Protein backbone atom coordinates (compact mmCIF):
# COMPACT_ATOMS: atom_id res chain seq x y z
CA UNK A 1 0.00 0.00 0.00
CA UNK A 2 1.36 3.43 -0.95
CA UNK A 3 1.22 6.26 1.51
CA UNK A 4 1.75 9.96 0.78
CA UNK A 5 2.64 12.09 3.80
CA UNK A 6 2.93 15.88 3.73
CA UNK A 7 5.15 17.59 6.29
CA UNK A 8 3.66 21.01 7.10
CA UNK A 9 0.11 22.21 6.52
CA UNK A 10 0.87 25.70 5.20
CA UNK A 11 -0.48 26.85 1.86
CA UNK A 12 1.92 24.66 -0.15
CA UNK A 13 1.19 21.47 1.81
CA UNK A 14 -2.55 22.10 1.78
CA UNK A 15 -2.55 22.82 -1.95
CA UNK A 16 -0.62 19.59 -2.61
CA UNK A 17 -3.19 17.67 -0.53
CA UNK A 18 -6.05 19.35 -2.39
CA UNK A 19 -4.73 18.52 -5.86
CA UNK A 20 -3.88 14.96 -4.83
CA UNK A 21 -7.39 14.56 -3.44
CA UNK A 22 -8.78 15.58 -6.81
CA UNK A 23 -6.82 12.66 -8.25
CA UNK A 24 -8.33 10.41 -5.59
CA UNK A 25 -5.07 10.14 -3.67
CA UNK A 26 -5.43 10.54 0.08
CA UNK A 27 -2.71 12.16 2.14
CA UNK A 28 -1.84 12.76 5.77
CA UNK A 29 -0.61 16.24 6.68
CA UNK A 30 1.64 16.47 9.72
CA UNK A 31 1.64 19.95 11.25
CA UNK A 32 3.46 21.12 14.37
CA UNK A 33 1.14 24.04 15.14
CA UNK A 34 -2.29 23.67 16.68
CA UNK A 35 -3.96 24.93 13.48
CA UNK A 36 -3.14 24.50 9.80
CA UNK A 37 -2.25 27.46 7.58
CA UNK A 38 1.41 28.19 8.32
CA UNK A 39 2.25 31.80 7.54
CA UNK A 40 -1.18 32.28 5.98
CA UNK A 41 -2.99 31.70 9.26
CA UNK A 42 -4.97 34.54 10.78
CA UNK A 43 -5.12 34.98 14.55
CA UNK A 44 -8.38 36.12 16.12
CA UNK A 45 -9.20 38.38 19.07
CA UNK A 46 -12.97 38.97 19.43
CA UNK A 47 -14.10 40.70 16.25
CA UNK A 48 -10.51 41.54 15.20
CA UNK A 49 -8.05 39.36 13.31
CA UNK A 50 -4.33 39.58 12.57
CA UNK A 51 -2.26 38.08 9.79
CA UNK A 52 1.43 37.20 10.09
CA UNK A 53 2.11 40.70 8.71
CA UNK A 54 0.48 41.81 5.46
CA UNK A 55 -0.49 38.97 3.17
CA UNK A 56 -1.79 40.45 -0.05
CA UNK A 57 -2.64 38.53 -3.18
CA UNK A 58 -1.20 39.59 -6.51
CA UNK A 59 -1.54 37.28 -9.46
CA UNK A 60 0.68 36.58 -12.43
CA UNK A 61 -1.77 33.92 -13.52
CA UNK A 62 -5.47 34.89 -13.31
CA UNK A 63 -6.39 31.19 -13.01
CA UNK A 64 -5.25 31.27 -9.39
CA UNK A 65 -7.59 34.17 -8.72
CA UNK A 66 -10.40 32.13 -10.26
CA UNK A 67 -9.35 29.13 -8.18
CA UNK A 68 -9.63 31.13 -4.95
CA UNK A 69 -12.87 32.87 -5.88
CA UNK A 70 -14.71 30.06 -7.62
CA UNK A 71 -13.34 26.84 -6.18
CA UNK A 72 -12.42 27.89 -2.66
CA UNK A 73 -15.42 30.28 -2.74
CA UNK A 74 -13.60 33.20 -1.15
CA UNK A 75 -14.80 36.57 -2.49
CA UNK A 76 -11.83 38.88 -2.97
CA UNK A 77 -11.69 42.65 -2.80
CA UNK A 78 -9.65 44.40 -5.49
CA UNK A 79 -7.42 47.22 -4.26
CA UNK A 80 -5.35 49.79 -6.09
CA UNK A 81 -2.11 50.12 -4.17
CA UNK A 82 -1.63 53.25 -2.09
CA UNK A 83 1.76 52.97 -0.48
CA UNK A 84 4.61 55.30 0.31
CA UNK A 85 8.08 55.79 1.74
CA UNK A 86 8.61 57.94 4.80
CA UNK A 87 11.69 60.05 4.22
CA UNK A 88 12.70 63.67 4.95
CA UNK A 89 9.67 63.96 7.25
CA UNK A 90 7.21 63.35 4.43
CA UNK A 91 5.38 60.53 2.67
CA UNK A 92 6.77 59.96 -0.81
CA UNK A 93 4.58 57.78 -3.04
CA UNK A 94 5.90 54.33 -3.92
CA UNK A 95 7.71 53.37 -6.15
CA UNK A 96 10.40 55.72 -4.95
CA UNK A 97 12.31 55.88 -8.26
CA UNK A 98 9.23 57.12 -10.15
CA UNK A 99 8.29 59.79 -7.63
CA UNK A 100 11.41 61.89 -7.23
CA UNK A 101 9.34 65.10 -7.61
CA UNK A 102 8.21 64.61 -4.01
CA UNK A 103 11.75 64.96 -2.65
CA UNK A 104 13.29 68.22 -1.45
CA UNK A 105 14.76 70.01 -4.56
CA UNK A 106 18.43 69.33 -3.81
CA UNK A 107 17.93 65.58 -3.22
CA UNK A 108 15.65 65.33 -6.24
CA UNK A 109 18.30 66.81 -8.53
CA UNK A 110 21.08 64.66 -7.09
CA UNK A 111 18.96 61.50 -7.46
CA UNK A 112 18.15 62.36 -11.07
CA UNK A 113 21.73 63.33 -12.02
CA UNK A 114 23.18 60.18 -10.47
CA UNK A 115 20.50 58.04 -12.12
CA UNK A 116 21.16 59.50 -15.57
CA UNK A 117 24.89 58.97 -15.30
CA UNK A 118 24.59 55.46 -13.81
CA UNK A 119 21.75 53.96 -15.75
CA UNK A 120 22.48 51.02 -18.02
CA UNK A 121 25.57 49.84 -16.16
CA UNK A 122 23.79 47.17 -14.17
CA UNK A 123 23.99 44.21 -16.55
CA UNK A 124 25.15 40.87 -15.12
CA UNK A 125 25.81 42.22 -11.68
CA UNK A 126 25.71 39.43 -9.11
CA UNK A 127 25.67 41.63 -6.01
CA UNK A 128 22.59 43.57 -4.95
CA UNK A 129 24.84 46.47 -3.94
CA UNK A 130 26.34 46.76 -7.44
CA UNK A 131 23.07 46.12 -9.22
CA UNK A 132 21.05 48.66 -7.24
CA UNK A 133 23.75 51.34 -7.20
CA UNK A 134 24.36 51.01 -10.91
CA UNK A 135 20.66 50.80 -11.77
CA UNK A 136 19.31 53.61 -9.63
CA UNK A 137 22.42 55.75 -9.21
CA UNK A 138 24.41 56.58 -6.07
CA UNK A 139 21.98 58.98 -4.40
CA UNK A 140 18.80 56.85 -4.68
CA UNK A 141 20.87 53.93 -3.44
CA UNK A 142 22.24 55.94 -0.51
CA UNK A 143 18.96 57.37 0.73
CA UNK A 144 16.53 54.55 0.03
CA UNK A 145 17.64 51.21 -1.47
CA UNK A 146 20.68 50.71 0.77
CA UNK A 147 19.23 51.60 4.18
CA UNK A 148 15.90 49.91 3.47
CA UNK A 149 17.45 46.66 2.28
CA UNK A 150 20.02 46.61 5.06
CA UNK A 151 17.21 46.92 7.56
CA UNK A 152 15.23 44.12 5.93
CA UNK A 153 18.01 41.62 5.14
CA UNK A 154 20.38 42.30 8.05
CA UNK A 155 23.10 41.15 5.67
CA UNK A 156 25.96 42.73 3.75
CA UNK A 157 24.37 43.96 0.50
CA UNK A 158 27.67 43.40 -1.33
CA UNK A 159 27.27 39.69 -0.59
CA UNK A 160 23.52 39.52 -1.21
CA UNK A 161 22.86 38.24 -4.73
CA UNK A 162 20.13 39.54 -7.03
CA UNK A 163 18.49 36.11 -7.41
CA UNK A 164 15.43 37.06 -5.31
CA UNK A 165 14.54 40.26 -7.13
CA UNK A 166 12.79 39.32 -10.39
CA UNK A 167 9.55 41.25 -10.65
CA UNK A 168 9.89 42.49 -7.02
CA UNK A 169 12.69 44.93 -7.86
CA UNK A 170 12.55 45.51 -11.63
CA UNK A 171 15.11 47.45 -13.64
CA UNK A 172 14.00 51.12 -13.58
CA UNK A 173 12.32 52.58 -16.64
CA UNK A 174 14.37 55.63 -17.66
CA UNK A 175 11.41 57.56 -19.06
CA UNK A 176 9.34 57.03 -15.90
CA UNK A 177 12.19 58.13 -13.62
CA UNK A 178 12.60 61.35 -15.61
CA UNK A 179 8.83 61.98 -15.79
CA UNK A 180 8.48 61.26 -12.08
CA UNK A 181 11.13 63.85 -11.29
CA UNK A 182 9.31 66.46 -13.41
CA UNK A 183 5.80 66.00 -12.04
CA UNK A 184 4.07 64.30 -9.15
CA UNK A 185 2.04 61.06 -9.58
CA UNK A 186 3.73 59.94 -12.80
CA UNK A 187 4.51 56.40 -11.64
CA UNK A 188 1.24 55.37 -10.02
CA UNK A 189 0.30 52.19 -11.83
CA UNK A 190 3.61 50.31 -11.97
CA UNK A 191 5.07 47.31 -10.25
CA UNK A 192 3.94 43.73 -9.63
CA UNK A 193 1.64 44.78 -6.80
CA UNK A 194 -0.08 47.95 -8.00
CA UNK A 195 -3.30 45.92 -7.96
CA UNK A 196 -3.73 43.53 -5.08
CA UNK A 197 -6.53 41.39 -3.68
CA UNK A 198 -7.59 40.45 -0.19
CA UNK A 199 -10.50 38.35 1.17
CA UNK A 200 -13.63 40.46 1.60
CA UNK A 201 -14.31 38.85 4.96
CA UNK A 202 -11.90 37.65 7.63
CA UNK A 203 -8.18 37.57 7.06
CA UNK A 204 -5.87 35.74 4.68
CA UNK A 205 -6.52 32.72 6.92
CA UNK A 206 -9.66 32.16 4.81
CA UNK A 207 -7.43 30.49 2.19
CA UNK A 208 -5.90 27.71 4.31
CA UNK A 209 -9.21 27.29 6.12
CA UNK A 210 -10.98 26.47 2.86
CA UNK A 211 -8.15 24.22 1.68
CA UNK A 212 -7.97 22.33 4.98
CA UNK A 213 -11.59 21.28 4.63
CA UNK A 214 -11.87 17.50 4.29
CA UNK A 215 -8.13 16.81 4.69
CA UNK A 216 -6.56 14.52 7.25
CA UNK A 217 -4.32 16.80 9.32
CA UNK A 218 -2.40 15.75 12.42
CA UNK A 219 -1.99 19.10 14.19
CA UNK A 220 0.25 19.67 17.21
CA UNK A 221 2.64 17.13 15.64
CA UNK A 222 6.20 18.40 15.60
CA UNK A 223 8.33 16.25 13.30
CA UNK A 224 11.45 15.42 15.27
CA UNK A 225 13.17 13.11 12.85
CA UNK A 226 12.84 11.81 9.30
CA UNK A 227 14.45 8.45 8.59
CA UNK A 228 15.10 8.49 4.85
CA UNK A 229 16.18 4.83 4.82
CA UNK A 230 13.26 3.36 6.75
CA UNK A 231 10.91 5.96 5.18
CA UNK A 232 9.33 7.03 8.41
CA UNK A 233 8.91 10.26 10.33
CA UNK A 234 9.05 10.50 14.09
CA UNK A 235 6.50 12.62 15.93
CA UNK A 236 6.85 12.33 19.69
CA UNK A 237 6.77 8.60 20.41
CA UNK A 238 4.96 7.79 17.16
CA UNK A 239 6.35 6.69 13.85
CA UNK A 240 4.54 7.49 10.62
CA UNK A 241 5.50 5.44 7.59
CA UNK A 242 5.49 6.94 4.10
CA UNK A 243 6.23 5.87 0.56
CA UNK A 244 6.47 9.47 -0.69
CA UNK A 245 7.03 12.51 1.46
CA UNK A 246 6.26 16.08 0.43
CA UNK A 247 8.08 18.37 2.84
CA UNK A 248 7.30 22.07 3.18
CA UNK A 249 9.25 22.65 6.38
CA UNK A 250 12.29 24.93 6.10
CA UNK A 251 15.15 23.25 4.24
CA UNK A 252 17.75 23.69 7.03
CA UNK A 253 15.29 22.20 9.55
CA UNK A 254 14.66 19.17 7.33
CA UNK A 255 18.41 18.75 6.81
CA UNK A 256 18.89 18.68 10.57
CA UNK A 257 16.09 16.16 11.15
CA UNK A 258 16.95 13.76 8.36
CA UNK A 259 18.78 10.48 8.92
CA UNK A 260 20.27 8.47 6.07
CA UNK A 261 21.61 11.19 3.74
CA UNK A 262 25.30 11.82 4.21
CA UNK A 263 26.58 15.39 4.45
CA UNK A 264 23.13 16.99 4.25
CA UNK A 265 23.06 18.56 7.71
CA UNK A 266 26.40 20.31 7.04
CA UNK A 267 24.90 21.83 3.88
CA UNK A 268 21.81 22.91 5.82
CA UNK A 269 23.97 24.72 8.35
CA UNK A 270 25.34 26.99 5.62
CA UNK A 271 21.89 28.37 4.72
CA UNK A 272 20.97 31.80 6.09
CA UNK A 273 17.69 33.57 6.78
CA UNK A 274 16.09 36.43 8.72
CA UNK A 275 13.16 36.30 11.08
CA UNK A 276 10.44 38.93 11.25
CA UNK A 277 8.93 40.14 14.47
CA UNK A 278 5.42 41.41 13.86
CA UNK A 279 3.57 43.73 16.18
CA UNK A 280 -0.09 44.35 15.48
CA UNK A 281 -1.90 47.24 17.09
CA UNK A 282 -5.57 48.13 17.00
CA UNK A 283 -6.26 51.82 17.67
CA UNK A 284 -9.47 53.66 18.29
CA UNK A 285 -8.61 56.08 15.52
CA UNK A 286 -8.95 56.68 11.81
CA UNK A 287 -5.72 56.05 9.85
CA UNK A 288 -7.29 56.14 6.39
CA UNK A 289 -4.93 58.83 5.07
CA UNK A 290 -1.85 56.61 5.55
CA UNK A 291 -2.80 54.27 2.69
CA UNK A 292 -2.05 50.54 2.59
CA UNK A 293 1.56 50.43 3.74
CA UNK A 294 4.61 52.63 4.37
CA UNK A 295 8.34 51.83 4.03
CA UNK A 296 10.73 53.24 6.62
CA UNK A 297 14.34 53.32 5.40
CA UNK A 298 15.65 55.68 8.09
CA UNK A 299 17.77 54.35 10.97
CA UNK A 300 15.76 56.15 13.61
CA UNK A 301 12.95 53.62 13.11
CA UNK A 302 13.83 50.02 13.93
CA UNK A 303 10.94 48.69 11.80
CA UNK A 304 11.22 48.59 8.02
CA UNK A 305 7.51 48.67 7.15
CA UNK A 306 4.11 49.39 8.64
CA UNK A 307 0.93 48.22 6.97
CA UNK A 308 -2.57 49.48 7.70
CA UNK A 309 -4.72 46.35 7.61
CA UNK A 310 -7.95 48.24 8.20
CA UNK A 311 -7.41 50.12 4.92
CA UNK A 312 -7.88 46.93 2.89
CA UNK A 313 -9.68 44.51 5.24
CA UNK A 314 -13.15 44.66 6.78
CA UNK A 315 -12.82 45.47 10.47
CA UNK A 316 -15.22 46.99 13.03
CA UNK A 317 -16.03 50.65 12.38
CA UNK A 318 -14.17 53.29 14.40
CA UNK A 319 -10.95 51.25 14.63
CA UNK A 320 -7.71 51.05 12.69
CA UNK A 321 -5.41 48.05 12.76
CA UNK A 322 -1.75 48.24 11.82
CA UNK A 323 1.05 45.67 11.43
CA UNK A 324 4.65 46.58 12.11
CA UNK A 325 7.53 44.52 10.70
CA UNK A 326 11.03 44.30 12.16
CA UNK A 327 13.52 41.78 10.87
CA UNK A 328 16.13 40.02 13.01
CA UNK A 329 18.89 37.45 12.67
CA UNK A 330 19.50 36.14 16.18
CA UNK A 331 17.73 37.95 18.96
CA UNK A 332 14.08 38.98 18.82
CA UNK A 333 14.00 42.80 18.89
CA UNK A 334 12.40 44.97 21.56
CA UNK A 335 9.99 47.39 20.06
CA UNK A 336 9.54 50.99 20.98
CA UNK A 337 5.78 51.52 20.72
CA UNK A 338 6.27 55.22 21.52
CA UNK A 339 7.96 55.80 18.15
CA UNK A 340 4.89 54.30 16.46
CA UNK A 341 2.51 56.47 18.48
CA UNK A 342 4.62 59.51 17.67
CA UNK A 343 4.58 58.76 13.96
CA UNK A 344 0.78 58.43 13.86
CA UNK A 345 0.37 61.32 16.33
CA UNK A 346 -1.69 59.15 18.69
CA UNK A 347 -1.96 58.94 22.47
CA UNK A 348 -1.33 55.62 24.24
CA UNK A 349 -4.93 55.67 25.44
CA UNK A 350 -6.06 55.03 21.84
CA UNK A 351 -4.57 51.53 21.88
CA UNK A 352 -7.22 48.81 22.00
CA UNK A 353 -5.17 45.64 21.37
CA UNK A 354 -1.48 44.81 20.98
CA UNK A 355 -0.78 41.41 19.47
CA UNK A 356 2.77 40.21 18.89
CA UNK A 357 3.53 37.45 16.37
CA UNK A 358 6.86 35.94 15.51
CA UNK A 359 8.07 34.54 12.19
CA UNK A 360 11.43 32.94 13.07
CA UNK A 361 12.14 32.00 9.44
CA UNK A 362 10.71 34.73 7.21
CA UNK A 363 13.09 35.66 4.37
CA UNK A 364 15.63 33.32 2.83
CA UNK A 365 18.89 35.22 2.41
CA UNK A 366 20.24 34.95 -1.12
CA UNK A 367 23.87 34.22 -0.26
CA UNK A 368 26.30 33.41 -3.07
CA UNK A 369 26.07 29.65 -2.33
CA UNK A 370 22.26 29.45 -1.78
CA UNK A 371 21.37 28.30 -5.28
CA UNK A 372 23.99 25.53 -5.44
CA UNK A 373 23.37 24.29 -1.90
CA UNK A 374 19.59 24.26 -2.30
CA UNK A 375 19.78 22.47 -5.68
CA UNK A 376 22.10 19.78 -4.26
CA UNK A 377 19.94 19.29 -1.19
CA UNK A 378 16.67 19.08 -3.14
CA UNK A 379 18.24 16.52 -5.46
CA UNK A 380 19.51 14.41 -2.54
CA UNK A 381 16.03 14.45 -0.97
CA UNK A 382 14.36 13.58 -4.26
CA UNK A 383 16.57 10.50 -4.60
CA UNK A 384 15.05 9.34 -1.32
CA UNK A 385 11.43 10.00 -2.43
CA UNK A 386 11.22 13.30 -0.58
CA UNK A 387 9.96 16.32 -2.51
CA UNK A 388 10.91 19.46 -0.62
CA UNK A 389 8.81 22.41 -1.88
CA UNK A 390 7.28 25.76 -1.03
CA UNK A 391 8.88 29.03 0.01
CA UNK A 392 10.95 27.37 2.75
CA UNK A 393 11.06 23.81 1.43
CA UNK A 394 12.38 25.18 -1.87
CA UNK A 395 14.45 27.81 -0.02
CA UNK A 396 13.47 30.89 -2.01
CA UNK A 397 11.64 34.22 -2.10
CA UNK A 398 8.12 33.45 -3.29
CA UNK A 399 4.47 34.36 -2.91
CA UNK A 400 1.20 32.69 -1.94
CA UNK A 401 0.36 32.22 -5.60
CA UNK A 402 3.64 30.36 -6.02
CA UNK A 403 2.86 28.27 -2.90
CA UNK A 404 -0.35 27.09 -4.64
CA UNK A 405 1.65 26.40 -7.81
CA UNK A 406 4.32 24.51 -5.85
CA UNK A 407 1.63 22.39 -4.22
CA UNK A 408 0.15 21.63 -7.62
CA UNK A 409 3.54 20.69 -9.09
CA UNK A 410 4.40 18.45 -6.15
CA UNK A 411 1.05 16.68 -6.55
CA UNK A 412 1.72 16.15 -10.26
CA UNK A 413 5.12 14.68 -9.47
CA UNK A 414 3.54 12.24 -7.02
CA UNK A 415 0.80 11.26 -9.49
CA UNK A 416 3.41 10.57 -12.16
CA UNK A 417 5.47 8.50 -9.76
CA UNK A 418 2.52 6.51 -8.51
CA UNK A 419 1.28 5.84 -12.02
CA UNK A 420 4.59 4.23 -12.88
CA UNK A 421 4.35 2.02 -9.81
CA UNK A 422 2.22 -1.14 -9.79
CA UNK A 423 1.11 -1.03 -6.17
CA UNK A 424 -2.36 0.38 -5.30
CA UNK A 425 -2.68 3.90 -3.84
CA UNK A 426 -4.01 3.81 -0.31
CA UNK A 427 -3.45 6.17 2.55
Ligand SMILES: Cc1cc2nc3c(=O)[nH]c(=O)nc-3n(C[C@H](O)[C@H](O)[C@H](O)COP(=O)(O)OP(=O)(O)OC[C@H]3O[C@@H](n4cnc5c(N)ncnc54)[C@H](O)[C@@H]3O)c2cc1C
Nearest residue numbers: 008010011012032038039055056223249362390391399400
Ligand atom coordinates in the same frame (compact mmCIF):
# COMPACT_ATOMS: atom_id res chain seq x y z
C1 LIG B 1 6.74 38.80 6.33
C2 LIG B 1 6.13 38.07 5.17
C3 LIG B 1 5.19 38.71 4.36
C4 LIG B 1 4.64 38.05 3.28
N1 LIG B 1 3.74 38.70 2.50
C5 LIG B 1 3.23 38.10 1.42
C6 LIG B 1 2.31 38.79 0.58
O1 LIG B 1 1.93 39.94 0.82
N2 LIG B 1 1.82 38.14 -0.52
C7 LIG B 1 2.20 36.86 -0.85
O2 LIG B 1 1.73 36.33 -1.85
N3 LIG B 1 3.07 36.19 -0.05
C8 LIG B 1 3.59 36.76 1.06
N4 LIG B 1 4.48 36.09 1.86
C9 LIG B 1 4.87 34.72 1.46
C10 LIG B 1 3.88 33.65 1.93
O3 LIG B 1 3.72 33.72 3.33
C11 LIG B 1 4.44 32.28 1.56
O4 LIG B 1 4.71 32.20 0.19
C12 LIG B 1 3.53 31.11 1.92
O5 LIG B 1 2.86 31.30 3.11
C13 LIG B 1 4.40 29.87 2.00
O6 LIG B 1 3.64 28.76 2.38
P1 LIG B 1 4.36 27.39 2.71
O7 LIG B 1 3.30 26.39 2.95
O8 LIG B 1 5.36 27.09 1.67
O9 LIG B 1 5.20 27.68 4.05
P2 LIG B 1 4.64 27.83 5.54
O10 LIG B 1 3.46 28.69 5.59
O11 LIG B 1 5.82 28.21 6.37
O12 LIG B 1 4.18 26.36 5.93
C14 LIG B 1 5.06 25.38 6.41
C15 LIG B 1 4.37 24.63 7.52
O13 LIG B 1 5.27 23.65 8.06
C16 LIG B 1 5.06 23.58 9.46
N5 LIG B 1 6.27 23.02 10.08
C17 LIG B 1 7.49 23.57 10.19
N6 LIG B 1 8.31 22.75 10.90
C18 LIG B 1 7.58 21.65 11.20
C19 LIG B 1 7.87 20.44 11.91
N7 LIG B 1 9.06 20.21 12.46
N8 LIG B 1 6.88 19.52 12.05
C20 LIG B 1 5.65 19.73 11.51
N9 LIG B 1 5.33 20.85 10.84
C21 LIG B 1 6.29 21.80 10.69
C22 LIG B 1 4.83 25.04 9.84
O14 LIG B 1 4.22 25.16 11.10
C23 LIG B 1 3.96 25.52 8.69
O15 LIG B 1 2.59 25.34 8.96
C24 LIG B 1 5.04 36.72 2.97
C25 LIG B 1 5.96 36.07 3.79
C26 LIG B 1 6.51 36.73 4.87
C27 LIG B 1 7.51 36.03 5.74
